[in-house]
Amino acid sequence: MTFSVWLGLALVCILGAVSPGPSLVVMMRHSLAGGRLHGIVAAWSHALGVGFYALLTLLGLAVILKESPTLFTAIAYAGAAYLAWLGIKSLRAKGGVAAKLEKGEKTTLWEAARDGAMISVLNPKLALFFLALFSQFVAIGTDTFSRSVIVITPFAIDGLWYTLVTLALSSPLMLEKLKQKAVLIDRLCGVVLIGLAVRVVVTL
Template sequence: MSLSVWLSLVLVCLLGAMSPGPSLVVMVRHSLAGGRLHGIVAAWAHALGVGFYALLTLLGLAVILKESPMVFTFITYAGAAYLAWLGIKSLRAKGGVAAKLEKGEKTTLLEAARDGAMISVLNPKLALFFLALFSQFVAIGTDTFSRSVIVITPFLIDGLWYTLVALALSSSRMLETLKQNAVLIDKLCGLVLLGLAARVIVTL
């Protein structure tokens, strides 16, 4: 796997982690209500769920690529359409990030880990996201090392991103900055997702 391909994978994984949704709600709730350690525990439990989904998706797409290239091509186009839909939805959002910044009740570390893992494992959108994402990388990285990188990358990025969220939310100034720039964050994410969708179509 070339550096440019890996950087594309990193970018999509980062956008996926940053996009507002139920996972962000859980991470923010535990970080604000339970404290920094609760947020970090929830973050890496969530990352384990992401890694699990990544592995299952990679193995499934590899089998489809080998047995039915036409079906794999269809999945790739469908994945591009899904990325484009996410981009349009993000462009039309009016500060979705800010809407997700809400507090919750204090919980134990075990509950933080449970919530972090379950919100990723039970999120069907995560499976769709990986289908959209991995379809363009599976055919490129066929060796064991490349496939390991494809699985480990989203795991690490997800864990590191939500760890950063937990650390940032310990500062009230940072929280206020996120709220003030929520609309801009949505617009930038939307543009990048649309660009990535176009790249998938062009490179097929």
């Protein structure tokens, strides 16, 4: 794999990572409720999910996913249900970001890892993203090194991007401002997540 080909791959992965969506909401919630470490754990757990789909594409299993409407629909509904569950948690006073901040409580590292991983693994759009844009690079890389780079690149870019997001959200100045708006953030996160869940169901 040449550097120019890798650069094209990296650019595609960057565009995919920076696109706003439910993942950004999850990083924001854990950075607020748990702090910097929790946000970073959520970020790299999310990256593992991205790497998982990259590996599926490399092995050709993503094609099977696309050609199996029943399996794809099941994953889509599971993802929608998880988004809705996260949204309801945000809307409820007990267990939401605002309540945890007010009581001085933190989310656990397990919760951060779980939400980060699930929000990517249960997102069937990742499979379509890799099929549409990423598969062209899979055909180019046939040796072991190229295949490793193809999988590691989206994993690393996604993890680094959301780590930067977490660092920005958990900086003392930014965190203090966000804490003052914790209740509003709870409500907005809940509405956004439930709205995304509804959108997934409607577009199936």
